[in-house]
Amino acid sequence: MSIPPSTFRTFIAYVEDLPGVLNRVTSLLRRRNYNIVSLTVGRTERPGTSRMTLVVEADEDAARRIEANLYKLVNVLWVEDTTRAATLLRELALVKVRADAGTRGEVIKLCEVFRARVVDVGPEALVAEITGTSDKIEGLVDVLRPFGVVEMVRTGAVAMLRSAEVTEAQRALSQAPGPTTPDDDVKAA
């Protein structure tokens, strides 16, 4: 990789679970000329709220502006730059690697070293599932490459702060009124 990962910044963003919100976030980053390394999005414990983990190439200044610009999106509820915080960063990958009767044992052993699970085995190939940091996934891929990596899929990183304490974001979100959609307003009225 040509750009050292030290220029990668990780953000957690809580957003309203509404159509088009993902598009607004990616459009903003594209328009401001920031390169997205990975982006994951999924539902959270709060109904109506989605959570994104964004990894973006950016320096300190750019990171601050990204945060400020994300906040300008009406549907973005909370943003945290977790780059410097104690964070759990995890990614999932499925790696299909060539493995026949002759090499299967060796491939499975390597997978075990990396704590990857073998989730599918065929006569010619097997599929390993690995969860971990990007480095760990790349480490596994490196040792499997000589056997022949047929295909690979990665989810991109998800992040969570380590501390058991309630984060500022969660506190703010729990105090905030629920996300409003025009629909909610009508029902409430």
Add this chain to the structure above:
Amino acid sequence: MTPDGRRTGAQILWEALVREGVEVVFGYPGGAIMPAYDALLEYPIRHVLVRHEQGAAHMADGYARASGRVGVCLATSGPGATNLVTGIATAMLDSIPMVCITGQVHSRFIGSDAFQETDITGVTLPITKHNYLVTRVEDIAPTLRQAFYVARSGRPGPVLVDITKDAQQAAMEPVWDDRPVRLPGYRPDHTPRAEDLRRAVELIDAAERPVVFCGHGVVAAGAGELLRELAEKGDMPVASTLLGLGGFPASHPLSLGMMGMHGEAWVNQAIQEADLLVALGMRFDDRVTGKLDTYAPRARKIHCELDPAEVHKNVRADVALVGDVGETLRALLPAMKRRERAAWLERIRSMKGASAVRDIQTMPHCGRLFAAHVMHDLWRITEGKALVVSDVGQHQMWEAQYYRHDFPRKLITSGGLGTMGFALPAAIGAKLARPDEEVWIVVGDGGFQMTAAELSTAAQEGLKLHVAVINNGYLGMVRQWQQFFYGGRYSATPMRSPDFVKLAEAHGLKGLRVTEREQIADAVAAARASAETCVIDFRVEQEDSVYPMVPAGADLHDMIRRPSPLVETSDT
């Protein structure tokens, strides 16, 4: 209206606008917005029929700039909506509160490339503050409420609401929610931290050579009076951005005038020599700073700005005061020391004197008509009291240099986007917002031809406007760049125009032509006396340039100056 209290979406749309205090909208009908147009007849809202939807957007923009209220425009789906795009982008870059309502094809057809279907929320995503697609009648009223709130709160901007035809046609018993709008992720208001305010006061008190910047935010916040107090208490000179002109009176002794690419030499020189910049409601645009590496090298910077994303964007601030300019000034004023800065002001005065000899107004009359003469005379004759709407190009800079604005919201111009064709429609909007104002449009021959069809709108609405066409037969600003930076190769800049006098007459309006300076006063008087809109075709010097000029990306103090025989003889 149905007898059972139910209303169609179209009726709810207009009632929502009435509830927001909307009195006038600018628009153009078409298939997907026809239900709304049908219902319009039942509501006390004036509709101005434009000749092109771009005009509708600029009119809503001009209305908003002149009044400080939210401007509203209306268009149909597809081409109607896409024609709004330039006007929306213009409003976005200049932070103008605007609500654009577009019709959309029936919700059943969305995504099918139906007749006149465009994904206008997708198209306008990066050029609106926010936008909405409404497919159900229940959502119309609450969405419009949110749209107006988002458009006018915080840093204002355009909001687009796209409403499907079936949502306009469906009926329901309307529900009106008068509670404050709550949007959990939207935090438009910020307040500067006490510690930063304290540091700002320290820097201001200690500065020997401060320059205060008056940006558009000062005008938008109505903070002109507070700025004047700040300047007078600290004896600090004030420079303005293009959109800040009028936020601080040009005739005030502490006023420097416009800064940046076509700012007067002493203004940019003062910035380069300053030890403190107090930037209020502006965003250090590249047209203001020139080359960033050499920009105001000795100055600490206090940046007071409502939008946190603008702070440290182009220029790193020593103190960032994120919040409303008015509130920030109210907090700073009692804390700062009253003091004089006579030496600094004297230094600036001496720089002014050196520049004055290059000013075209002081050059001997050579019998030729310069645009600067027109601006200067217009300013003098109207006593600086007209509401001027300028277009984009050389004339825009000459207006900014020679029409001295003492009042806020009296100069309307497209600053950020630099949209040619803006002036005439924006002036129509401004005139409707402030019918008692004398409105002058200053426009080039190029920009005028982009939206000249709106003359017909002005005529139909019975508006009295004054159009000063600064006609030099070229796309003048581009020609000037070609002269300076492209070896004088005039590629696609000479422009033939119709007879503007006859064009005015064809619209049933008055037309006049001025070719000499002596004719300016009479023509302006005739235009003012005319009952209808009057177009004056000023045939000005064809290859004059705007001076001084900081070439794009050059050091702010590295200016191209007006060649002057006087200066050359006195310097040598």
